[in-house]
Amino acid sequence: MKRLYGNIVGLKANQLRRLENLYRRRIPADYVITPEIAREISLLADELRRQVGLLINRKGKIAYVIVGDHQKIVIPNTGLYRTAPGRLKGLRCVHTHLTPEPLTQDDVTDLALLRLDMMAAVAPSPDGHTHEVHLGHILPQGSNGKYYQIEKPLRLDQLGNGCTDQIRALEDELARVRAIHAAGANKERALIVSVTTASKRNALDSLAELRDLARSGGIEIAGEELQQRRRIDSRFLIGLGKLQDLTLKALTRDINLLIFDQELNPSQIRSITDQIDLKVIDRTQLILDIFAQRAQTREGKLQVELAQLKYLLPRLITKNTAMSRLTGGIGGRGPGETKLEINRRRVRDRITRLEKDLAVVRKQRKQQRAQRSKKGVPVISIIGYTNAGKSTLLNTLTQSKVLAENQLFATLDPSSRRLRFPQDIEVIITDTVGFIKNLPKDLMVAFRATLEELESADLLLHVVDLSNQRIDEQIQSVNKILRDLRLNHIPQLMVLNKKDRVTAETITRYERRLKGFAVSAKDKTTLVPLIDAMQSGIAPLKSSQETGLQVG
Numbered sequence: 126m127k128r129l130y131g132n133i134v135g136l137k138a139n140q141l142r143r144l145e146n147l148y149r150r151r152i153p154a155d156y157v158i159t160p161e162i163a164r165e166i167s168l169l170a171d172e173l174r175r176q177v178g179l180l181i182n183r184k185g186k187i188a189y190v191i192v193g194d195h196q197k198i199v200i201p202n203t204g205l206y207r208t209a210p211g212r213l214k215g216l217r218c219v220h221t222h223l224t225p226e227p228l229t230q231d232d233v234t235d236l237a238l239l240r241l242d243m244m245a246a247v248a249p250s251p252d253g254h255t256h257e258v259h260l261g262h263i264l265p266q267g268s269n270g271k272y273y274q275i276e277k278p279l280r281l282d283q284l285g286n287g288c289t290d291q292i293r294a295l296e297d298e299l300a301r302v303r304a305i306h307a308a309g310a311n312k313e314r315a316l317i318v319s320v321t322t323a324s325k326r327n328a329l330d331s332l333a334e335l336r337d338l339a340r341s342g343g344i345e346i347a348g349e350e351l352q353q354r355r356r357i358d359s360r361f362l363i364g365l366g367k368l369q370d371l372t373l374k375a376l377t378r379d380i381n382l383l384i385f386d387q388e389l390n391p392s393q394i395r396s397i398t399d400q401i402d403l404k405v406i407d408r409t410q411l412i413l414d415i416f417a418q419r420a421q422t423r424e425g426k427l428q429v430e431l432a433q434l435k436y437l438l439p440r441l442i443t444k445n446t447a448m449s450r451l452t453g454g455i456g457g458r459g460p461g462e463t464k465l466e467i468n469r470r471r472v473r474d475r476i477t478r479l480e481k482d483l484a485v486v487r488k489q490r491k492q493q494r495a496q497r498s499k500k501g502v503p504v505i506s507i508i509g510y511t512n513a514g515k516s517t518l519l520n521t522l523t524q525s526k527v528l529a530e531n532q533l534f535a536t537l538d539p540s541s542r543r544l545r546f547p548q549d550i551e552v553i554i555t556d557t558v559g560f561i562k563n564l565p566k567d568l569m570v571a572f573r574a575t576l577e578e579l580e581s582a583d584l585l586l587h588v589v590d591l592s593n594q595r596i597d598e599q600i601q602s603v604n605k606i607l608r609d610l611r612l613n614h615i616p617q618l619m620v621l622n623k624k625d626r627v628t629a630e631t632i633t634r635y636e637r638r639l640k641g642f643a644v645s646a647k648d649k650t651t652l653v654p655l656i657d658a659m660q661s662g663i664a665p666l667k668s669s670q671e672t673g674l675q676v677g
């Protein structure tokens with residue numbers, strides 16, 4: 126005889142036998158539950174003053190008999206049952222309520238989180254004379270923000286309602302939704318989530334940027350969720366109820382990834398992934414993943430790996446299933462799944478190794494810089510917020526073909542080009558990785574070698590995107606990073622880019638305010654005043670270096 130699950134302490138032998146006998150019963154395909162079994166479990170529950178529950182498979186076999194307490198049953202770990210993405214569990218739950226109560230919040234949570242075929246509660250009818258059955262199921266195409274449906278209570282003689290067909294139809298519909306999305310290759314489908322105490326406007330701006338980031342990371346966005354709270358729930362960030370909503374939404378829209386705009390600490394990631402069967406990442410990890418996709422050179426790769434491992438280390442806890450979702454990152458790139466079993470020590474060893482390698486790189490770069498300054502070739506560095514048009518500007522200035530794309534972080538590895546000005550001055554012009562607000566600290570540290578390159582710049586071209594709604598915040602973020610890197614003493618020219626995309630009035634306003642040069646990096650003819658300014662910015666420098674050389 127199969128065993129019972131739950132709290133069977135204090136049950137009498139004949140009660141145990143009656144419970145165990147339930148395993149022998151079979152439910153005909155059309156029925157959620159037969160009236161006899163419904164009556165029987167209600168009777169048992171009344172006698173025990175405990176809830177009784179059944180998990181029933183698609184063949185009508187009872188797979189689990191569960192004894193709960195007065196208010197709830199705890200569903201055992203049904204992990205062995207299939208959980209194919211976009212499919213239901215293949216089990217439905219029918220349990221008793223001791224009072225005339227419809228499906229509870231807990232019932233709906235179980236329905237959602239376990240992806241049960243159905244959830245049913247057999248409860249006394251309000252008049253107390255008979256029983257009625259409350260039934261809920263997932264809605265395949267969530268409409269009006271509702272992802273589950275609770276049916277009108279059924280009388281016991283209404284239970285033969287084509288139950289199996291209904292479940293099949295439900296699952297077909299889920300499969301259809303999934304097929305539509307699967308057509309878009311094996312992209313990740315994400316729900317982006319922001320939980321914030323900030324103003325709505327700031328939160329929306331930030332979400333918009335997160336959307337761009339996700340898009341740049343090759344992720345498809347299936348939905349957005351903004352929750353403004355007076356206080357942040359320190360365990361789940363969002364409330365548990367909301368989390369449950371998200372799970373249902375994820376199921377019905379075939380979503381496999383949640384991206385949080387807010388940084389999640391290790392224990393929050395764990396509490397969330399303990400609750401839901403989805404991959405969960407935060408903005409920082411998304412940025413790290415994009416960097417991992419883009420890194421081309423050995424140095425770039427070293428830097429990204431270092432940043433990823435540093436981020437990972439505090440989140441690395443052995444024997445936690447949540448880890449597989451965490452370390453995988455989007456599409457399992459970066460340090461990824463193959464190295465999942467690495468323990469903390471090995472991660473630390475690897476970090477030390479990477480730091481050593483990078484120290485060598487830094488030294489080499491330093492020597493190169495010393496050489497350059499000995500030769501007296503001035504360096505102009507193009508900096509600015511990501512996607513501002515830095516690479517495009519470099520390309521147009523030097524007629525080269527550095528990758529420029531409408532993506533965040535198209536450029537990761539710095540590139541340098543020589544440029545000869547009309548006045549016959551030669552300079553080196555470098556393009557760098559773009560900046561972003563709240564640049565993850567680990568990235569900043571890891572990219573020190575690249576960023577140090579900026580220290581030797583004689584002139585910075587700060588490129589801004591006039592057409593971006595968030596231009597002011599972006600300028601502030603860049604200036605903050607420059608201060609953090611102690612680069613704010615280097616002379617700066619403001620380059621107001623993409624002027625072809627804004628009105629003349631906007632151009633004048635920003636020219637006045639920022640004393641910058643409005644250009645269209647794509648159009649060489651617009652660059653003349655900027656080139657003049659670059660020359661006069663560099664010329665005094667060049668002549669003083671030459672005098673210096675003569676003296677030496």
Ligand SMILES: Nc1nc2c(ncn2[C@@H]2O[C@H](COP(=O)(O)OP(=O)(O)OP(=O)(O)O)[C@@H](O)[C@H]2O)c(=O)[nH]1
Nearest residue numbers: 512513514515516517529530531534535536559646
């Ligand atoms: N309309 C217009 N688009 C531009 C202009 N300059 C750049 N772009 C576009 O803006 C996008 C980003 O340009 P990039 O040069 O890659 O920008 P970036 O600053 O190097 O970006 P990251 O390397 O990702 O930080 C590309 O799609 C460019 O074609 C411009 O003057 N006008």
Ligand SMILES: [Mg+2]
Nearest residue numbers: 515516535536
């Ligand atoms: Mg670039």
